[in-house]
Amino acid sequence: MRICATLCYVQRGGKTLMLHRIKKPNDIHDGRWNGLGGKMELEETPEECVAREVLEESGLKIKNPQLRGVLTFPGFDDENDWIVFLFTVQKFTGKMRECDEGVLRWIPDKDLTHLHLWDGDRHFLQWLKKKNFFSAKFVYRKGQLKDYNVQFY
Numbered sequence: 001m002r003i004c005a006t007l008c009y010v011q012r013g014g015k016t017l018m019l020h021r022i023k024k025p026n027d028i029h030d031g032r033w034n035g036l037g038g039k040m041e042l043e044e045t046p047e048e049c050v051a052r053e054v055l056e057e058s059g060l061k062i063k064n065p066q067l068r069g070v071l072t073f074p075g076f077d078d079e080n081d082w083i084v085f086l087f088t089v090q091k092f093t094g095k096m097r098e099c100d101e102g103v104l105r106w107i108p109d110k111d112l113t114h115l116h117l118w119d120g121d122r123h124f125l126q127w128l129k130k131k132n133f134f135s136a137k138f139v140y141r142k143g144q145l146k147d148y149n150v151q152f153y
Helices: 046-058 109-114 119-127
Strands: 002-012 015-020 036-039 061-063 066-073 081-089 091-093 103-108 134-141 144-152
Touching: 002 046, 015 109, 036 046, 046 061, 046 081, 066 119, 103 109, 109 119, 119 134, 119 144
Parallel strands: 002 081, 066 134
Antiparallel strands: 002 015, 002 036, 015 103, 061 091, 066 081, 134 144
16 A cells, blocks of 8 residues: 655754654654654645644644655555655744644754654755755665665756
């Protein structure tokens, strides 16, 4: 089965809003830090999904999300192929609230790759420093990154 999802890095003043996934039972991301996002619903565009997910997880209403890349994770959960639309956003309104899936924290950008992340995230977080759009494939098996490739446009 193929699952489409979004991932968003909300950025402000040299910091990025990250979610430490420690609250949701049976979470494949348990203990890891992640951007905000989730699965697309039927009839939803990636832009609609990312806005909904960021609002649900943080209470923030994002404005003008920038699509920066597309990530493909074949067999990521040992069952499904995931296609993830990766966004960054600098404009938002609202007051941040507690998240049911974990703890939200503003992390200095220089410290992002030092967090407990998926190994592939360390690669694409660096690519966000470039202006190029990218398409990448990350192959994980049993939670371990086995291979990846990227194309910049």
